[in-house]
Amino acid sequence: MRPARPAVRFHSSRTVDFVVVGSGAAGGIIAKELATAGLTVVVLEQGPRVEPPQFEHDEIKTLFQGALQINPTGFTFRRSESETAKPGQIQLLYHRLVGGGSVMFTANYWRFREIDFIEKSRLGAISGTGLEDWPITYRDLEPYYTKAEWELGISGEPGPFDPPRTRPYPLPPLPVKSSGVLFERGARALGLHPQPAPLAILSQPFHGRPACQHCGYCLGFGCEFRAKSSTLYTVIPIAEATGRCEVRPNSYVRR
Structure with missing residues (x-):
């Protein structure tokens, strides 16, 4: 079964062993490895924590309006410094939420x-x-x-x-x-x-998570069934269950 998530909150003055920036495919796994090795970890994630039933099958909102992307207003591009940057014709799927791109990728x-x-x-x-x-x-x-x-x-x-x-x-x-x-x-x-x-989608139940329901909403969408093997559903819960890992959503790191 998925480990219960304790309410771990380190005081702002406490020194921890590691600070991990981002909670996606790299950051989530690193946090789990460190926490299960007995080290204290704070994970800083610039996006919110989104879990079922908050994931929506809304293609316009998710794919064209940029919900949960790093820059919801859209990216601009130019080929040289002399050009004026213009909006791109398609959204780049760089998502900001706990689990990062591992939540939204095609798997x-x-x-x-x-x-x-x-x-x-x-x-x-x-x-x-x-x-x-x-x-x-x-x-x-x-x-x-x-x-x-x-x-x-x-x-x-x-x-x-x-x-x-x-x-x-x-x-x-x-x-x-x-x-x-x-x-x-x-x-x-x-x-x-x-x-x-x-x-990275379950064809059969695995570690307390159900198998894929074949809804077809994989690329660009979170899985409300928890069948997509994102860090949100796999390693982050294990890290948090140690009591040594705190994930801080909505925490933007500038330097």
Whole structure:
């Protein structure tokens, strides 16, 4: 079951071990790791705390009016300092709320492949770029991929071109539905072999959270069923349950 969230509130004069800026895919996980290791943590999140039933299936408000985005009034762009910045034609999905982008993203959850860490060695230098090999390899990172998949709840199955893994996905892939069925039929008609994408969405109940209800509101929307494996529903509750982590919403960090 999801751990109950105690009302942890550190006094403003208290010194804590760590201050984490942001509560998304990076900040939320870091907060959990620190708090469960016995350290005190304050997480500063510029957005509000939004939980069910506050998530809405309102496409106009969410996608076009920029609700819960970092800059709800819209972003402006220019190609050089001599130009006047003008509003963009589409909203950039940088969200501000507890859980950050992990609450609103489409939930695709691929691993990098082995070659992705050594592209310069394989492809050679590319003029005009800063292409370099990573200082670590896929083998170095693989245990952490596995840890994240099993703690967060990832649904999928290994494909023929996937890198090696030490454990399978914790959950089977979600069923192919709607337009995915047509895509799959077309791909097979062309002699291709479609593979379900790994998703940070539960295909079965997992760690006290229910499975996906297939409402279709994933990209740009929070999941009121708690089936999307965002930090809001996974690691942040664990961090808070230790009594050593406080998440402070509506806390904007300037420097």
